[in-house]
Amino acid sequence: xxxxxxxxxxxxxxxxxxxxxxxxxxxxxxxxxxxxxxxxxxxxxxxxxxxxxxxxxxxxxxxxxxxxxxxxxxxxxxxxxxxxxxxxxxxxxxxxxxxxxxxxxxxxxxxxxxxxxxxxxxxx
Numbered sequence: 156x157x158x159x160x161x162x163x164x165x166x167x168x169x170x171x172x173x174x175x176x177x178x179x180x181x182x183x184x185x186x187x188x189x190x191x192x193x194x195x196x197x198x199x200x201x202x203x204x205x206x207x208x209x210x211x212x213x214x215x216x217x218x219x220x221x222x223x224x225x226x227x228x229x230x231x232x233x234x235x236x237x238x239x240x241x242x243x244x245x246x247x248x249x250x251x252x253x254x255x256x257x258x259x260x261x262x263x264x265x266x267x268x269x270x271x272x273x274x275x276x277x278x279x
Contacts, residue, residue: 163236166243173246176257183235183261186268190228193271200279207274227271231264 170176204218211217238260242253 163239166239169243170239170246170253170257173250173253175254176242176246179254179257179261180239183238183257183264186261186264187228187231187235190231190264190268190271193275194224194228197275197279202278205274205278207270224271224274227267231267234263235260 167180170180201221201224203221205221205224206217207219207224208217238256242256245256246253
């Protein structure tokens with residue numbers, strides 16, 4: 156596990172050499188950190204069930220256990236790791252594709268942060 160984390164850190168350092176990817180990485184990790192921090196701060200005030208499944212009909216069908224809101228940042232971390240691993244292997248061959256991967260992960264993490272903020276504002 157420690158060797159995998161070292162490898163990911165080396166890949167992040169490799170991507171950080173490119174200025175465009177560096178900004179995308181910073182924004183992505185910042186949005187992940189803010190989402191986790193917001194959840195940690197407001198965790199004690201969350202009700203047992205929270206609305207998150209907005210595509211379902213109005214009412215109880217939209218509710219999930221408050222523990223499942225932690226899936227949002229977990230998915231964000233997974234997406235960021237996959238993007239970093241893929242982009243670091245492509246940065247020398249195809250810089251544009253590497254930038255697209257990094258910025259796509261950043262946008263997804265910003266959308267996850269927005270979802271967390273909107274949900275917390277709705278229920279607290």
